[in-house]
Amino acid sequence: NAGVTQTPKFQVLKTGQSMTLQCAQDMNHEYMSWYRQDPGMGLRLIHYSVGAGITDQGEVPNGYNVSRSTTEDFPLRLLSAAPSQTSVYFCASSYLDRGRDGYTFGSGTRLTVV
Amino acid sequence: AQSVSQHNHHVILSEAASLELGCNYSYGGTVNLFWYVQYPGQHLQLLLKYFSGDPLVKGIKGFEAEFIKSKFSFNLRKPSVQWSDTAEYFCAVNARSNTGKLIFGQGTTLQVKP
Numbered sequence: 001n002a003g004v005t006q007t008p009k010f011q012v013l014k015t016g017q018s019m020t021l022q023c024a025q026d027m028n029h030e031y032m033s034w035y036r037q038d039p040g041m042g043l044r045l046i047h048y049s050v051g052a053g054i055t056d057q058g059e060v061p062n063g064y065n066v067s068r069s070t071t072e073d074f075p076l077r078l079l080s081a082a083p084s085q086t087s088v089y090f091c092a093s094s095y096l097d098r099g100r101d102g103y104t105f106g107s108g109t110r111l112t113v114v
Numbered sequence: 115a116q117s118v119s120q121h122n123h124h125v126i127l128s129e130a131a132s133l134e135l136g137c138n139y140s141y142g143g144t145v146n147l148f149w150y151v152q153y154p155g156q157h158l159q160l161l162l163k164y165f166s167g168d169p170l171v172k173g174i175k176g177f178e179a180e181f182i183k184s185k186f187s188f189n190l191r192k193p194s195v196q197w198s199d200t201a202e203y204f205c206a207v208n209a210r211s212n213t214g215k216l217i218f219g220q221g222t223t224l225q226v227k228p
Contacts, residue, residue: 031213040123040220042219043158043218045216045217045218049214056214056215058215090157092216094216102160102206103158103216105159106157107156108157
C-alpha cells in the first residue's frame with residue numbers, strides 16, 4: 001500500500017515551459033486535491049476532485065489545469081510556467097465519508113521556475 | 115467560502131513549557147476541523163480532527179484541541195513540549211457540505227529550545 005505517490009520530487013523549469021506533476025493513490029479515495037505551499041502562506045488549494053470526471057477550482061487555480069480520468073490519478077498541468085509558480089506542490093486524497101478522516105498527503109514536488 | 119486564520123506565525127518555547135496555538139475559522143455552516151504537523155523536510159501528518167461529539171479532542175503525541183463553536187475557534191494545546199515537537203503546524207477546515215475543499219491556515223512555526 002503506497003498511499004499517495006507524487007512524481008517527480010524535484011523539477012527545474014524555464015519560464016514558458018510546460019510540464020505535468022503526477023499524483024497517484026492506491027486507496028480508492030474519491031477526493032483528490034492539489035496544494036501549493038509557500039513560506040508564510042500555508043497551503044493553498046489549487047484544484048480538487050470529488051471523483052473521476054469531476055473537478056473544481058480551489059483558491060489559486062490560475063495557471064494550472066487538472067483532469068481526473070480515473071479514481072487513482074490526478075495530474076496537475078502547468079501549460080506555461082512562470083517564476084511565480086515556484087513552490088512546493090502537495091497532492092492529497094481522502095475518502096468520501098464526510099472528510100472525517102482528513103487527507104493523506106504525498107511527499108511533495110519542489111518546483112523551481114527560472 | 116470558508117477561511118482559516120492562525121494568529122501565531124512563529125512561536126519559540128523552551129522544553130517543558132506549555133503550548134497553545136490559536137486557530138479561528140470563518141464559515142456559517144457545519145465544519146470538520148483538523149490540525150496537521152509538518153516536521154522539517156517531511157510532508158503533512160494528521161495530528162487530530164474534530165467532526166462531532168466531545169469538543170475536546172485528543173490526538174497523537176500528547177496534543178489536544180478544543181472546539182469552541184461560539185468563538186469559531188479550534189486551538190491546539192500541549193501541556194509540556196519537547197524538542198522533537200519543533201515543526202510547522204497547520205489548522206484546516208472543510209465544510210460538511212463539501213468536504214473535498216479543505217482549506218488551511220497560514221501555519222505556525224514552533225521552535226522548541228532544548
